[in-house]
Amino acid sequence: MGSNERREREKQQVRQRILEAARELFVKQGYEAVTMRQIAQKIEYTPTAIYFHFKDKEELLKELCGQDYRKLAGVFQDLGSVRDPLQRLYQLGLAYMDFGLQFPNHYRLMFMTPRPHPLHDEELVQKGNPVEDAYEFLRTTVSECLIWGYMRPEYKDPELISQMLWAAIHGLTSLHIVLSGDKWIQWRPVRKIAEAMLDTQIRGLTTRDAGAKIDKSGVLEVVAKSPLMMKAATTKKRSGTAAKSTGKKRK
Amino acid sequence: MGSNERREREKQQVRQRILEAARELFVKQGYEAVTMRQIAQKIEYTPTAIYFHFKDKEELLKELCGQDYRKLAGVFQDLGSVRDPLQRLYQLGLAYMDFGLQFPNHYRLMFMTPRPHPLHDEELVQKGNPVEDAYEFLRTTVSECLIWGYMRPEYKDPELISQMLWAAIHGLTSLHIVLSGDKWIQWRPVRKIAEAMLDTQIRGLTTRDAGAKIDKSGVLEVVAKSPLMMKAATTKKRSGTAAKSTGKKRK
DNA sequence: GTGTTAACTTAACGCTGTTAAGTATTTGTT
DNA sequence: AACAAATACTTAACAGCGTTAAGTTAACAC
Known part of the structure; x- marks a missing residue:
C-alpha cells in the first residue's frame, strides 16, 4: 500500500521528461513541425506512451x-x-x-x-x-x-x-x-x-518638464523639473539638485 | 495552331479558380487547417491537379x-x-x-x-x-x-x-x-x-519646434515654428508667411 | 494518320496525430 | 499464497495529410 507514493512520483517524473523534451523541440522547430514520434524518441518511449500522460499534442503546448x-x-x-x-x-x-x-x-x-x-x-x-x-x-x-x-x-x-x-x-x-x-x-x-x-x-x-532619457547602462533616468516631479525623481539617484527646482508651471 | 491561345486562357482560368478557392478556405480556416483535398473538392478537381499549376501548398500562399x-x-x-x-x-x-x-x-x-x-x-x-x-x-x-x-x-x-x-x-x-x-x-x-x-x-x-498636432477633422496640422519649418507648413494651408523663411541651415 | 504535348486522374508512398487492443508489472484484497 | 484489478506501458493499425510516379485522354502539329 505504501509504495503508491513512489508510483506517483515516478509517473510525474516521466511526465516532466515529456514536457522537457517537447519544450526543447517546440522552441527549436516550432509547434507544427514537431511530431509526437520525435518527442517519444527523445525520451526513449513509444509515441503512444505520451497519450497516457497528456490528452493530445495541444495539451502539451x-x-x-x-x-x-x-x-x-x-x-x-x-x-x-x-x-x-x-x-x-x-x-x-x-x-x-x-x-x-x-x-x-x-x-x-x-x-x-x-x-x-x-x-x-x-x-x-x-x-x-x-x-x-x-x-x-x-x-x-x-x-x-x-x-x-x-x-x-x-x-x-x-x-x-x-x-x-x-x-x-x-x-x-x-x-x-x-x-x-x-x-x-x-x-x-x-x-x-x-x-x-x-x-x-x-x-x-x-x-x-518630465522628459525621460535612457543612459548607457540601460537604466531609465527620469529627469524631473516641475514641482510635482520632485518626489518622483528621487527613486534611485537621490540627487541634491532636486530642491533647486524653480517650480514653474505650464499654462 | 491558332487555338493555343484558348488553351492558355483556359489554363489560367483554372489557375485562378484554384487561387480563389484557396483564398476562401485560407481566410476561413487558416493556412494550416486547409488541405489540398479540400481545395480540390471545391473546384471539382483531383488534388493532384493543383500540382500542375502550383509547385506546392506554400506556393499557393x-x-x-x-x-x-x-x-x-x-x-x-x-x-x-x-x-x-x-x-x-x-x-x-x-x-x-x-x-x-x-x-x-x-x-x-x-x-x-x-x-x-x-x-x-x-x-x-x-x-x-x-x-x-x-x-x-x-x-x-x-x-x-x-x-x-x-x-x-x-x-x-x-x-x-x-x-x-x-x-x-x-x-x-x-x-x-x-x-x-x-x-x-x-x-x-x-x-x-x-x-x-x-x-x-x-x-x-x-x-x-516641429510639433505635430491633429485637429478635429482628422487632418494632421503641422505646426512649424523654426525657420526651416516654414515651407513644410505650407502644404494644405497656403499661408502668406511662407516666403518669410530665413533659409537658415542646421548644424 | 501518327507522334507529341498538355491537362489531367488513379494509385500509391511516407508521413502525421491518434486509438484499440494486448502485455507485463505492480498493487490491493482475500 | 492466490487472484483480481489497476497501472504503465507497447504493438499494430487507422484515417488523413502533402506529394509523386505512372497512366489516361484529349487536343494539337506535321
Whole structure:
C-alpha cells in the first residue's frame, strides 16, 4: 500500500521528461513541425506512451504555455519593485518583448492566433487569468504615471494609453517572430528598435518638464523639473539638485 | 495552331479558380487547417491537379500574398500626393491600419502567418517586391522627414525609425484582429488608439519646434515654428508667411 | 494518320496525430 | 499464497495529410 507514493512520483517524473523534451523541440522547430514520434524518441518511449500522460499534442503546448504565463506574471511581479512608474513602464516593455522572443511559439498561441475557441475556456477564467493580470499590471503602472503627473494633460485615459503601449511593443515582438528572417528588410537589432520605441513613446506621452532619457547602462533616468516631479525623481539617484527646482508651471 | 491561345486562357482560368478557392478556405480556416483535398473538392478537381499549376501548398500562399501586397502598395501609392512627409507619415499609418482591418484575413496571410521558409525565394526578387515596395515607401517618407529637419538629432537612421513605426501600427492592427473580441479588455475605439499612437510617436520623434498636432477633422496640422519649418507648413494651408523663411541651415 | 504535348486522374508512398487492443508489472484484497 | 484489478506501458493499425510516379485522354502539329 505504501509504495503508491513512489508510483506517483515516478509517473510525474516521466511526465516532466515529456514536457522537457517537447519544450526543447517546440522552441527549436516550432509547434507544427514537431511530431509526437520525435518527442517519444527523445525520451526513449513509444509515441503512444505520451497519450497516457497528456490528452493530445495541444495539451502539451497548453501545459507549457501555462508555465510561461506564470513565468511572465513572475517577471512582471519582479518589476513591482521599481518605484518610479515611468521607469517601470519602460522595463515592462522590454520584459514583455524578451518574453515573446524567448518563447515565440507560446507567444504565437497567446497573442497571434485568432482563437476559434475563445482565449479562456472556463477554468482559467475563475482563478485570475494571467493575461488579464499582465494587462492590469500595465494599466496600473500607466495610472500611476498619470497620478505622478508625468503625462501631458491631453492624455487622461489609462485604458487608451495602456492599449497603445501594449500594441506598439506587441507589434515589434510579433513582427519579428514572423518576419525576422525576411532578407528584404534590413532589420535593425530588435532591442535597439524596442529602446527607440519606448523612448519615443515616453517622450511623446510625458510633459516637457518630465522628459525621460535612457543612459548607457540601460537604466531609465527620469529627469524631473516641475514641482510635482520632485518626489518622483528621487527613486534611485537621490540627487541634491532636486530642491533647486524653480517650480514653474505650464499654462 | 491558332487555338493555343484558348488553351492558355483556359489554363489560367483554372489557375485562378484554384487561387480563389484557396483564398476562401485560407481566410476561413487558416493556412494550416486547409488541405489540398479540400481545395480540390471545391473546384471539382483531383488534388493532384493543383500540382500542375502550383509547385506546392506554400506556393499557393505566396501567390495570394503577392496579390495582397500589390493591393497595399496601391493604397500607399495614392498617398504620394501628400507633400509634407510628416503628414504623409501620419496618413500612411492610418491607411495601413485601415487596410488591415478592412481585409483582416488578407492581413493575416501577409503579416501574421509564420512562413515555413523565408518570404521570397528567387523569382519575386527581380521584379520589385511589393512588400519591399510598401516598406520602401515608408522608409522614403521617413527619410524625407529627416531631410526636412523634422526629427530630433538623436534619430538618424531611417531604417530603424521605419521599423519602429511599422511595428507599432502593425501591433495595433494585428492585436485587434486577434483580440478585439476579448471581453477581458475594455477596448477603446481602435481609430482613437491609432491617432493617439501616431500623435505620440510623432511628437516623440520630432523636435519641439516641429510639433505635430491633429485637429478635429482628422487632418494632421503641422505646426512649424523654426525657420526651416516654414515651407513644410505650407502644404494644405497656403499661408502668406511662407516666403518669410530665413533659409537658415542646421548644424 | 501518327507522334507529341498538355491537362489531367488513379494509385500509391511516407508521413502525421491518434486509438484499440494486448502485455507485463505492480498493487490491493482475500 | 492466490487472484483480481489497476497501472504503465507497447504493438499494430487507422484515417488523413502533402506529394509523386505512372497512366489516361484529349487536343494539337506535321
